Amino acid sequence: MYKKLLFLLLIGIAASRSYAQNYDVLTYAFNGTATNGVKIKTNLPFTDGSQMPTLIFEGYNYVGSSPVGLLLTYYIYNGAFINARVSSYGTYTPPIYLANEGGKVVIFIDSKDYYLRFSLRAFGRDRSAETATNYQGWTTADEALLATATAKLLVPYQNQFSGKVSIGTSAPQAGLHVTNVNTLPNGELAAAVLGNAYNHWTYFGSTSGGKIRGSSEGYLALETNPSGTNKNLYLNVTSPGNILMAGGGGNVGVGTSNPGSYKLAVKGTIGAQKVKVTQTGWADFVFEPAYNLPSLAELETFIHVNKHLPDVPTEQEVVSEGLDLGEMDKKLLQKIEELTLYLIDQNKKIETQQEMIETLKTEVSQLKASVQ
Helix, strand or coil, X not given: CHHHHHXXXXXXXXXXXXXXXXXXXXXXXXXXXXXXXXXXXXXXXXXXXXXXXEEEEEEEECCCCEEXXXXXXXXXXXXXXXXXXXXXXXXXXXCEEEEEECCEEEEEECCCCCCEEEEEEEXXXXXXXXXXXXXXXCEEECCCCCCCCEEEEECCECXXXXXXXXXCCCCCCCCEEECCCEECCCCCEECCCCCCCCCCCEECCCCCCCEEEECCCCCEEEECCCCCCCCCCXXXXXXXXXXXXXXXXXXXXXXXXXXXXXXXXXXXXXXXXXXCCCCCCCHHHHHCCCCCCCCHHHHHHHHHHHCCCXXXXXXXXXXXXXXXXXXXXXXXXXXXXXXXXXXXXXXHHHHHHHHHHHHHHHHHHHHHHHHC
């Protein structure tokens, strides 16, 4: 009988000691907006090696419609917080500070969100300060950290694991591998939706890297980071593949957000070593026998009346509508070919006149000789 009682007593003591390692520390709920944030004043002494707690915050952030799930750990050594980390398994990730105020550890949550509520529980054992007494009597206050606080530390967030995350596949090939898709109302298949507003960016590489965003309006913005040391946008730099743009019927604007009816609209100067313009026809019809070449007198009359060459756009047309380079080259060649025909005709007349002059010179010489 006594052995049975002793056994039950030992079981009870062991259970009591095991239970005492987990503590319900406090609850916080404020139906308002904090002025400074949430300061948690603990009863844990700021003493080297005295504690290695795991603090668990769980609740709800009303204004952000986000669950609160935070794991905070730290160790005190050489008068400082070391190996301090916070991990979130909710969507609430406020800045969290640790500090020493008056020889006690304080936790400051830099959050001023309306109606924040959470419970705080702790796990600790085997360190000198990890006693039930030190996990009692914790309080909260809408206060900033004291100016006299020491060992202040902004705790870094760290959600790390050595594996890979997969959705829809059992053999992920990257840190995040998604093969599962859902059918959208428009019939398209979507593997992921990033952000839910026009100003929600997805960064690549780091927060100083390139970024991309879209909106429910339908547009997509792809930008390099203006604060980066390299602001270039690289497309197929090493791949020999083509870059296809506006294949659905849209237009491309460079330096302008309004390309108008132009397939490619550039506001600024274009630099090129060679430009090739394809044409459906050329001006060689001028040399066809049926071509009606106006006389120089007709051309003079047209210029006098219109102040420009026939078939060439006026200054007003060029200013208001721009210049079609391919068509203009064709018109200029037409005028050169017409000018060539005029020169050929003039040359024939000059040769005929020269022959007449030579004949007259011969006749004059003969007359002079007969007179002598």
